[in-house]
Amino acid sequence: xxxxxxxxxxxxxxxxxxxxxxxxxxxxxxxxxxxxxxxxxxxxxxxxxxxxxxxxxxxxxxxxxxxxxxxxxxxxxxxxxxxxxxxxxxxxxxxxxxxxxxxxxxxxxxxxxxxx
Amino acid sequence: xxxxxxxxxxxxxxxxxxxxxxxxxxxxxxxxxxxxxxxxxxxxxxxxxxxxxxxxxxxxxxxxxxxxxxxxxxxxxxxxxxxxxxxxxxxxxxxxxxxxxxxxxxxxxxxxx
Numbered sequence: 161x162x163x164x165x166x167x168x169x170x171x172x173x174x175x176x177x178x179x180x181x182x183x184x185x186x187x188x189x190x191x192x193x194x195x196x197x198x199x200x201x202x203x204x205x206x207x208x209x210x211x212x213x214x215x216x217x218x219x220x221x222x223x224x225x226x227x228x229x230x231x232x233x234x235x236x237x238x239x240x241x242x243x244x245x246x247x248x249x250x251x252x253x254x255x256x257x258x259x260x261x262x263x264x265x266x267x268x269x270x271x272x273x274x275x276x
Numbered sequence: 277x278x279x280x281x282x283x284x285x286x287x288x289x290x291x292x293x294x295x296x297x298x299x300x301x302x303x304x305x306x307x308x309x310x311x312x313x314x315x316x317x318x319x320x321x322x323x324x325x326x327x328x329x330x331x332x333x334x335x336x337x338x339x340x341x342x343x344x345x346x347x348x349x350x351x352x353x354x355x356x357x358x359x360x361x362x363x364x365x366x367x368x369x370x371x372x373x374x375x376x377x378x379x380x381x382x383x384x385x386x387x388x389x
Binding site for chain 2: 206207250256262263265269
């Protein structure tokens with residue numbers, strides 16, 4: 161079935177160091193749509209990044225990710241972590257334009273903590 | 277601008293009691309509406325979605341049901357709560373016809389005792 165794997169449950173970094181959160185997926189969709197959602201403490205999730213284009217880097221608020229269909233990956237990166245980046249990050253998958261585009265599969269989430 | 281309102285903000289309920297959670301969206305006609313559940317420390321699990329009034333599709337039921345009585349309203353309910361129903365319930369919307377981004381409401385925190 162369709163699924164999203166985020167291997168790191170907890171990531172703790174020192175401010176200023178680079179961020180890399182892993183996301184891989186399994187799907188039968190020919191047009192997978194990948195998302196990163198961020199959830200700060202006591203808030204609702206909000207979209208951070210999205211992509212359906214193979215090998216094209218997408219950026220927002222200092223974060224970037226590239227969808228690689230060959231390796232089924234959509235890793236989230238940032239060159240320099242900030243204290244305000246501390247949050248839960250979810251990778252998610254849907255079927256762009258297909259019959260299942262109303263179902264969004266979320267990974268288990270990665271809790272990022274950035275320390276001074 | 278679109279706004280999404282969920283009620284109640286929080287509930288403490290007894291096992292076996294009924295539950296009704298609501299979600300209203302304003303400023304958007306014919307939105308696609310979604311219910312998600314997040315167990316404490318857990319991931320986001322999609323429960324239901326609806327693309328039009330009176331039509332609801334189940335993704336994972338968890339002994340819950342959903343209804344869409346009006347274009348701007350989505351209701352999640354059960355007649356008998358279980359301990360496992362505790363968690364954070366989120367309503368979300370996206371544009372009809374293939375919009376990509378999910379916009380979440382503030383959520384309802386449910387504790388079943």
